Amino acid sequence: MARCSPPLLRRFFCCAAKSASATSAAASTKKKNIVFLGSPQVAASVLDTLLAASSSPDSAFQVAAVVTQPPAAKNRGRKLLPSAVAQLALERGFPGDLIFTPERAGEESFLSDLKGVRPELCVTAAYGNILPQRFLDIPPCGTINIHPSLLPLYRGAAPVQRALQDGVAETGVSLAYTVRALDAGPVIACERFSVDEFIKFECTIILLVWCLSVRED
Template identity: 40%
Template sequence: MPLKIVFMGTPEFSIPTLDILKKSKFNILTAYTQPPQKSKRGQKIHSSAIEDYCKKNGINFRNPPSLSGEEEFDNFKELFPDVVVVVSYGQIIPKNFLKIAKFGFINIHASLLPKWRGAAPIQRAIMNGDKKIGVSIMKIEEQLDSGPVLTSNELELDQNATHGEIEKKLSIMGAKLLIKSLKTIEIGNPKFID
């Protein structure tokens, strides 16, 4: 029986992961994303890249302004996910949520953990002049970016590449690496490294 997955993501960086999950044999129960927000210019309200993708592809989604609160927790609990995949969601996940999924919450982080935990890892790697950059698949725990790493993949950091070019490469790399990781979770053989 395929893994039942809840997806959490918001920006364009999250799209390759949701897309590869949709094309795989995994069962996407729903996607969580940030609610529509005003743009900086013009103050027009725009939905997230993930919300737009879900609408185009017939994927159920939720876009609550916050995960705190009993109603949102009850909605989440009723999904009974095997695993929750998080990619740049943009909200701290309450600890009571972390106990619901059978195999926990898995995050794609755009750095070679433990280096560059936290926000803006790509920018920090570029500013630091790092020679290598990559993505890590990690388990989410209560402390931000503190969970053990399941696997990672790296590439040479092209100093002439733009942030957008690097981000696109890493988002695709992370999506492919996630599928391999989910397969190890599915067969019951994940090996996390603290």
């Protein structure tokens, strides 16, 4: 698997723009709509980076909607609280009516809302819900997943924990197209880094997000 320099999502959009058919000058400068899907804190870190990047005048994309798990009962009071991704989106001033929280990604009302956003691409990071084919058929550029391993290694759940348990010398983050089979789509790009024998799990997660969105050539 070739080593690819981040920011990976920016690279992806640049490549997509070059390969797209020519349109009018006005259309070529219009930002592409993406929809982000994620739920836990590590996904919120990715969303934060995407929102910051999309605010740049020369950004190729804008975050048009956010999809996350519904509010869940947490803590001793069992109070319903939004996911970390929903909290981050609201803190950043993202419109609440564009934060979708379906129980299942195949719900008709949700799919209708998603179509209304007209996403060019969907990006997932630890969303925690199976995406049906009807969902995958909506964005013309497909859906890509941010997976914290060097695919095809460590497909599925807990890839960071499993890699550290195996004592691997390096790990990384991959961008791959989402297909119906788990983490089996074509890999678009990856970023590698060495694993120090004393590195902690939380530090690894931070490094993965950093590799994805912060480092420059």
